[in-house]
Amino acid sequence: MPSAMVRTVELFEDPNVPLAQLSEFYKVEGSPHTYLMFVTTIDGVAVPLESGQRGGSEIALRHLKNNPIAAGGLADNRALQYGWATADAVLGGAGILRDNPAATWYPRDKDLQDLLRGRKPVRAVVTGSGEVDLRHPVFNPQKGQWKPVVFTTRKGEGKLKNQAKRLKANRDNPLQPPETYAVGDTSVDLAKAVGILKRDYRTKLLDIQGGPILAGGAVKAMLVDEVRLTVSPQIMGDLNSEGRRRPGFVTGIHFGLEDSPLAELEALGVSGSHIFLRYLMNYRN
Structure with a gap:
């Protein structure tokens, strides 16, 4: 061989x-x-x-x-x-958002931004606990440059819903609430998460x-x-x-x-x- x-x-x-x-x-x-x-x-x-x-x-x-x-x-x-x-699509853990308040996985260089023209990629975050700040920039694209998605557990989904209600009550509403998927009871099922990205968002x-x-x-x-x-x-x-x-x-x-x-x-x-x-x-x- x-x-x-x-x-x-x-x-x-x-x-x-x-x-x-x-x-x-x-x-x-x-x-x-x-x-x-x-x-x-x-x-x-x-x-x-x-x-x-x-x-x-x-x-x-x-x-x-x-x-x-x-x-x-x-x-x-x-x-x-x-x-x-x-x-x-870019898939990242919630820890990245906590460590970097500005992380959006969006290119800064103009020639690379041009590659996204006419496209709307997904920015997906994995958080088993649901402990992410929905005011973070990755969930609020200013010009709709990407689609924010969250993969979490059933418990995490409850926390995220409660946070969204509090933000709405305080009129501190996220600009674009992320699509949220509960894919697991105690931890996020990554195979299901990736499957959703491929099936529902046509991620190649x-x-x-x-x-x-x-x-x-x-x-x-x-x-x-x-x-x-x-x-x-x-x-x-x-x-x-x-x-x-x-x-x-x-x-x-x-x-x-x-x-x-x-x-x-x-x-x-x-x-x-x-x-x-x-x-x-x-x-x-």
């Missing part, structure tokens, strides 16, 4: 990666297609777990403006925005943004076709300043040696000291 070959090896000479180069590197063959997108340190840390740090930005070194080793962080940001611009390309618990659940449920992983040139160690364990990009799951998913390298990119990897998942059970 011939050995598998990497389809693409790409050098991103300009950290502000041109749209044509992003389109070629992240070309998807086949539909529907679901991918995870994460950035980790060399030692596999995905979340710093420090107060005031949002995670991906610091992991990718985007906070270091004048350090040449950090230049690839801009390329990572371009890749991240490209995913938001091309996916039919799904971008799962995490966090690590959501990502782990999606991998465990064998919902992920591809992992898009940026390796950032720093080492953080596995403990934060309080001695708590820092997570990798999947957490809360277990596989054994006999059933752990394998991943075939599809493409490899380099921007300065940052490495961009595309792996196609191969489930063994």
